[in-house]
Amino acid sequence: DQQVKQNSPSLSVQEGRISILNCDYTNSMFDYFLWYKKYPAEGPTFLISISSIKDKNEDGRFTVFLNKSAKHLSLHIVPSQPGDSAVYFCAASRGAGGGADGLTFGKGTHLIIQP
């Protein structure tokens, strides 16, 4: 039951170029979406989030776009740097206004930044 799907297990991008990571979801009850970055032997690190009432959120080199009608979101990293090499997880949450809702994660995309 994959409610959050990341269809690309890996992505290779040249340093300095744009990295675009994609995520699709099926559950219409999701109303908050997050991206996490994970290095081996560490916990996921929160990167950026977006509420379903918005279609774009930007934080420095990271921008998340949400297309609610297509149930699709993407994370853009510009410019890509070697330290961005990691596994990126898309996650979704239900329940507007907060509360202790569990996140539903995708399987992750391994981003490799090549020099």
Next chain:
Amino acid sequence: EPEVTQTPSHQVTQMGQEVILRCVPISNHLYFYWYRQILGQKVEFLVSFYNNEISEKSEIFDDQFSVERPDGSNFTLKIRSTKLEDSAMYFCASSDPTSSHEQFFGPGTRLTVL
């Protein structure tokens, strides 16, 4: 910068034994969570905890699991009788009331059941 801490980093146990995994959430956070990641699989939600009671739990969180906040700082996950399939990374997370969707994760405890 405040962070979530977890102990131990690695726990090895025999099948059928009880284990307790410990977490210290970020101090002003009020929502606490446990997740697990079996090797090669995605991160899965187990349980959330607020105001000294379970707020939500997944179907994975059956009667062999329990959570507790024994004092003002620790948050624990107990597995009563471990099975081989409980081998996984267990992550604790916490969030604050003003932005409870944004959960901050600890480094994880690797549980190996032999």
